[in-house]
Amino acid sequence: MDAVDQIPSTVDLDMVRAVFETNVFGVIAVTNAMLPLLRRSPAPRIINVSSGGASLTINGDPDGPFTGLPTSAAYSPSKTALNALTVQYANELRKDGILVNAAAPGYVATDINDHSGFLTPAQGATLLVRLATLGADGPTRLLQRGRPRALVAVGRPGASTARGDAPGVGAGQGAWRAARCCAPRRPARPSPPACPRPAR
Template structure:
């Protein structure tokens, strides 16, 4: 029998993150449910376990060094390694986000979570990922982070956003830099676009379900050893940077 895979999903107490955890758990994986809200985290773990998933809670605030370090210790104590990290936690920052009106503090908050938080968690988990036979990192991005789409006349890229959209562009760029640095290892790292899903992040205005949005992350988490790295994907294929 093959060894059970171990995954950690940040922001997994609800929405797309929860569905990623559920999808990986349905494959027989042990899944760490990373979330900062204890009540929501434990409720998600209980729900996943009721569905037969080997889920465990991981207290995790991606903006806090001590919290992330403690999360890494917990995963190490439970499993000794990590096979897949899905950096899903993210915030929009609220409105207004027109560049002439956005509050600089909104910019800081969004980048701290959506970009620096990803770097903080990834670097803390890398020693555990290096112990895996086939480590994978999936950074949950967004189609609005594509500069190609944002600069294409007539393309549907949502409202003007000086914080959220650029934070995903920033995340995409960071993903490429990780792929370059880790190019001589067996770690594959890619960005994923879930599409416009109905979650509380957008007031449930999306036309896709959270489960549909989770599918691309689950696929990238299971890439073969000769799979791509440093790329940006959605269900239909490669997303232009």
């Protein structure tokens, strides 16, 4: 899917519907279908795959990391909606002991960026696995951005924010730094610098 095809003023509504069908309505369908099994599980977890592009704060900053990227009427808004949906599921299912979180794995090499990302799929999955294996006292309604061996928490259980930004609305300064470092490359420009890797 070409990002240029998502420019709001010229976007094909059928394409927008298809993206929302996958990233929002599809999540509702799969989650609701799996809830009977999750309620029987001793450690039920739901993890939605979000994106740094979901943040309204980052996208709305004229000096932000996504400033030079094409605007999006499909992918980014669908991920923003997914973050909002994650919060609503978390609020409903908290009483059942089901932890519901969202994660933005980082700039992973995938088809959507022509495999220009500097993280491997395995590295991107590390954050998802961590959230899937949280203990019973783990957080819910959390949005995390990931980098290799580094996590940036945005929301905390019992509070809507870590730094005044609700999940899906803002990303806090820690996630801002990650987004600035890990933002997708701008068209016709070199790839962004890789985030610093922790020493082994």
